[in-house]
Each structure stands twice: as structure tokens, then as C-alpha cells.
Amino acid sequence: MFNTRIKIKxxxxxxxxxxxVTVMGWVRTFRNNQFIALNDGSTNSNLQVVAG
Known part of the structure; x- marks a missing residue:
């Protein structure tokens, strides 16, 4: 279903x-070398990504 880029909103x-899923945006915050708050400008909310 989500094989192309999708907006965070x-x-x-x-x-x-x-x-x-594939999202594109910029890193708002990077905490503890693990948690990334990603934003693409489509909403005020961030997407939290766990890197690992």
C-alpha cells in the first residue's frame, strides 16, 4: 500500500x-543516538523514528 513516498500528515x-513506508523530511531532534523526530512540513506534528 505504501510503496511510494507518503507525507507525515x-x-x-x-x-x-x-x-x-518511505518518508522524506528533516531531522528536528536526535536523542540518545536512537530516537529521531522527523518532519516534512505537512503538519506541525513530528514522526518519531527509532533507529537501530
């Missing part, structure tokens, strides 16, 4: 648990 309103 759209991702936050849909159920994508267990699916691979």
Missing part, C-alpha cells in the same frame, strides 16, 4: 502498523 491519519 497522511501517515499519522492512517493505520500502517507492520508496513514499510
Amino acid at each position: 497522511d501517515l499519522l491519519t492512517q493505520e500502517a502498523t507492520g508496513q514499510e
Whole structure:
């Protein structure tokens, strides 16, 4: 379903648990060498990504 780029605004309103998605944006914060808050400008909310 999400094999192309998706905006964070759209991702936050849909159920994508267990699916691979592609988002593009900039890093707002990077904490503890593990948690990334990503934003693409489509919403004021950030997407939290766990790197590992």
C-alpha cells in the first residue's frame, strides 16, 4: 500500500502498523543516538523514528 513516498500528515491519519513506508523530511531532534523526530512540513506534528 505504501510503496511510494507518503507525507507525515497522511501517515499519522492512517493505520500502517507492520508496513514499510518511505518518508522524506528533516531531522528536528536526535536523542540518545536512537530516537529521531522527523518532519516534512505537512503538519506541525513530528514522526518519531527509532533507529537501530
